[in-house]
Amino acid sequence: xxxxxxxxxxxxxxxxxxxxxxxxxxxxxxxxxxxxxxxxxxxxxxxxxxxxxxxxxxxxxxxxxxxxxxxxxxxxxxxxxxxxxxxxxxxxxxxxxxxxxxxxxxxxxxxx
Amino acid sequence: xxxxxxxxxxxxxxxxxxxxxxxxxxxxxxxxxxxxxxxxxxxxxxxxxxxxxxxxxxxxxxxxxxxxxxxxxxxxxxxxxxxxxxxxxxxxxxxxxxxxxxxxxxxxxxxx
Numbered sequence: 001x002x003x004x005x006x007x008x009x010x011x012x013x014x015x016x017x018x019x020x021x022x023x024x025x026x027x028x029x030x031x032x033x034x035x036x037x038x039x040x041x042x043x044x045x046x047x048x049x050x051x052x053x054x055x056x057x058x059x060x061x062x063x064x065x066x067x068x069x070x071x072x073x074x075x076x077x078x079x080x081x082x083x084x085x086x087x088x089x090x091x092x093x094x095x096x097x098x099x100x101x102x103x104x105x106x107x108x109x110x111x112x
Numbered sequence: 113x114x115x116x117x118x119x120x121x122x123x124x125x126x127x128x129x130x131x132x133x134x135x136x137x138x139x140x141x142x143x144x145x146x147x148x149x150x151x152x153x154x155x156x157x158x159x160x161x162x163x164x165x166x167x168x169x170x171x172x173x174x175x176x177x178x179x180x181x182x183x184x185x186x187x188x189x190x191x192x193x194x195x196x197x198x199x200x201x202x203x204x205x206x207x208x209x210x211x212x213x214x215x216x217x218x219x220x221x222x223x224x
Binding site for chain 1: 113116145153154155157160170204206211212213214215216217218220
């Protein structure tokens with residue numbers, strides 16, 4: 001079955017600290033992987049995506065993610081978190097034109 | 113990318129009434145999607161709306177409850193019919209642009 005697991009429901013970090021949000025997927029074909037961010041009361045904004053090639057992808061706002069096929073993972077990282085990064089983060093998987101399957105999300109809280 | 117707008121941004125409705133949500137995109141796209149995000153939950157796909165064909169609904173969603181129109185390549189509507197408090201959610205439209213889905217800002221619906 002196709003699925004996305006985000007094991008961490010809620011993460012709290014201090015401003016300036018590093019961040020890693022976990023994402024594991026199950027998908028029967030070559031996965032297209034995405035990270036989206038949703039600020040309170042807003043829609044979803046695309047942070048980054050992976051289709052093929054270099055397994056370390058760079059996104060907007062200083063985020064990066066690493067695709068590890070052997071672990072079926074696509075973890076999101078940021079070396080230094082800013083207070084404005086507080087939001088809900090969603091990992092998603094799909095095919096070329098398939099529907100997206102979303103994880104349950106990780107809520108990030110940033111303390112000054 | 114694509115710039116997507118939705119109307120209304122939010123609404124409060126009475127039980128038993130219907131609400132039509134509009135989604136407008138700034139470029140022509142073949143595939144549009146409608147999602148529901150219940151409070152504190154992830155996104156669930158309601159249906160896929162391709163121009164020139166009937167919408168394809170996901171399991172658990174039916175056309176009588178969520179009729180969709182797709183009159184052209186830049187516009188779609190979703191109607192939430194005979195609403196109940198359980199329909200209180202954020203409804204988001206998205207568009208497929210090459211390999212990536214881009215999302216609108218969402219419509220926050222509260223049913224009393």
